[in-house]
Amino acid sequence: MKQDLISKLKAFVADHKGNVAIIFAFAAIPIFIGIAATVDYSRAAKVRGELAAIADSAVLTGTTPAMLTQSTATARTAVQNMFAAQAQTIRGQTYDATQLTVNVADDQQPNYIKRTVQLNYNASVPNVFGALLSRSQTSFPIQSTAATSNAPNIDFYMLVDNSPSMELPATTQGVSDMITKTGCAFACHENDVADSENTVHYKGWGTIDSYTFAKNSGIALRIDNVRDAVSQVATTAQSTMAYNGATYRMAVYGFNHDFATIQSLLATNSTNVSTIQASVATLTPPLMAKNNCLADYSDAARTKPQNYVYPTATGKTTVSLNGAAANTSGNCFKSGNAGINYSLYNNDAMTDFSYAMARVNSVIPTPGNGGAQSGDTPQGVLMIVTDGVVDAAVYSSSDCGGGNTVSISNTYGSFKRCHAPIDPSVCTTIKNKGVRIAVLYTTYQPVESDSWYVGHVKPFISQVASNLQSCASSPSLFHEVTTNGDIRAALADLFQKAVTTAPRLTH
Incomplete structure (x- = not known):
């Protein structure tokens, strides 16, 4: 088997x-x-x-x-x-x-x-x-x-230097053209259409002021570029909030010797942007009667009285210049004083930064975190555009913060014209309440041929930029734009610093 x-x-x-x-x-x-x-x-x-x-x-x-x-x-x-x-x-x-x-x-x-x-x-x-x-x-x-x-909700407060120094042409070519065509670098916004400072009689001299001449000649001034830049911020804010879902609001203020609300706080949505931009378009340095002398009205038709802000021992006093302070001829000589004392003479003391900061501080509330939770409020960002040189009327030399002064007087009293860099401590007051400050420094243009600049501004010009940097909340929120620089791009850059990034996916 x-x-x-x-x-x-x-x-x-x-x-x-x-x-x-x-x-x-x-x-x-x-x-x-x-x-x-x-x-x-x-x-x-x-x-x-x-x-x-x-x-x-x-x-x-x-x-x-x-x-x-x-x-x-x-x-x-x-x-x-x-x-x-x-x-x-x-x-x-x-x-x-x-x-x-x-x-x-x-x-x-x-x-x-x-x-x-x-x-x-x-x-x-x-x-x-x-x-x-x-x-x-x-x-x-x-x-x-x-x-x-999430991008926080932010209220942007634009504080714009609207003083006569912003009537300087925005480019070196513009400065050269103004000097060649008018004999003066600045475009003067004044009733005196036959200004003796215009050693060259430009086309229209005796009929229009040099501010109007610059506009007619296509010479862009700093104030023109600033208006354009601020208007662009409103547009950028609109598109940015549409993208990231945040809510932005914007207010615009102008300052010189006075402080004015150009546009109250308004959401930068598609409905409001044109309103904001129309308000910004009205930003114009104050009308002068003539050199060193404020006009009583802000328009040639004499329908819009200007304010005059002057210092006292206890603070500032504001009066409305409705024609009573000046004689009917529209100039500012006080009758009978042969030009020694003017009723509205201010010696061009037209840039009171400390007063502007005190006023803007009073209108900016204590900010919140910018969240959407009930009870939270928007963050606050103050964006300042200025050339950084104080040229203000103060009550006494001790109020000038170490700057240099000259005496001035008019119907409202005797004062000192103060030249100085801005005082960063007025910025600290605002920052201490949680408001971030961004500064666009439009470089103060040295004019070595101008004896006033050499004697009164040049001694401290090296401090201007550093003091403005100290005013800003951080180095990234400070930007300097020199003559020929792009003010619009610089202001847009400062705005973007306040905007957070879009959602990101992680694994």
């Missing part, structure tokens, strides 16, 4: 006719298993990719600007609903809500909110060849995280 079995095995081995079939049969088993695994893996990978994309979109839903104004619970529901709605459309798997976890957390920082959205989903895809592989399904995790720092 044993011998017969051995003989049959030897015969089987010796028979070559069935070898290939048998070998293939044995080899086919792992091949089929491999094919089955590949098919099931490919199906699972496809579903995984689709679910991952849906998860990314879902978590970003919780970090949109609109959603940042909602509670974390509302954001969580929105993310869950979006993921569920999309996941149920994917073929090859069955969505299981019990396997979805969404966490939304807000981290309140001093000036913004950081929101983090985390999504975790345990997915399962049935295997086509589950019986063959002894594995009925393929399971895998889906994870996605989105984090964003």
Whole structure:
């Protein structure tokens, strides 16, 4: 019996006719298993990719600007609903809500909110060849995280130097043209259309002032570029808040010897931007009667009385110049004094920075964090545009802060004309209440041929930029623009420093 079995095995081995079939049969088993695994893996990978994309979109839903104004619970529901709605459309798997976890957390920082959205989903895809592989399904995790720092709501307060020094041409070519054509670098905005300072009688001399001549001749002045730059900020604010979901408001103030509200605080939305820009277009240095002498009205038709602000022992006093202070001829000589004493003589003391800062401080409230939570209020940013040189009437020399003074007098009293760099301490007062200050320094143009500049401004000109830098809240919020520089780009850059980044996706 044993011998017969051995003989049959030897015969089987010796028979070559069935070898290939048998070998293939044995080899086919792992091949089929491999094919089955590949098919099931490919199906699972496809579903995984689709679910991952849906998860990314879902978590970003919780970090949109609109959603940042909602509670974390509302954001969580929105993310869950979006993921569920999309996941149920994917073929090859069955969505299981019990396997979805969404966490939304807000981290309140001093000036913004950081929101983090985390999504975790345990997915399962049935295997086509589950019986063959002894594995009925393929399971895998889906994870996605989105984090964003929301752009804070900000109120921008634009404080613009609107004094006669801003009537300097904006380019060196413009300065050269004004000197050549009028005999004076500055475009003087005054009633005296036959100004003796204009040693060259320009076209229209005796009929129009040199400010109007510059405008007619296409010579851009600094005040022109400043108006353009401030108007552009309103447009930029509108487009930026449309992108990041923040709310920006803007107010504009002008200062010289006085302080004026050009535009009260207004949201920079599409409805209001044109209103803001129309107000900015009215920014014009005060009308003078003649050199060193303020006009009683701000228009040639004498329909808009100007204010005159003068110092006293206890502060500042403001009077409306409705014509009573000047004689009917429209000049500012006090009758009977042969020009020795003028009723509105101020010796061009027309840039009172400290007074402007005190006034703007009184209108800017204590800012909030700029968040959307109930009770929070916008951040505050004060943007100052100035050449940084104080030229103001003060009550006594001790009020000039170490600058130089000359005596002046008019109907309202005897004062000192103070020349000095700005006092950074007036900025500190505003910064201490939480308002950030950005400064655009339009470089004070040295005029070495001008004896007044050499004697009264040049001694401290090296301190002007450094004092303005000290006024700014940080080095990045200070920008200097020299003659020929791009004021619009510089002011836009300062604005952008206050804007946070868009949402970012992390894994």
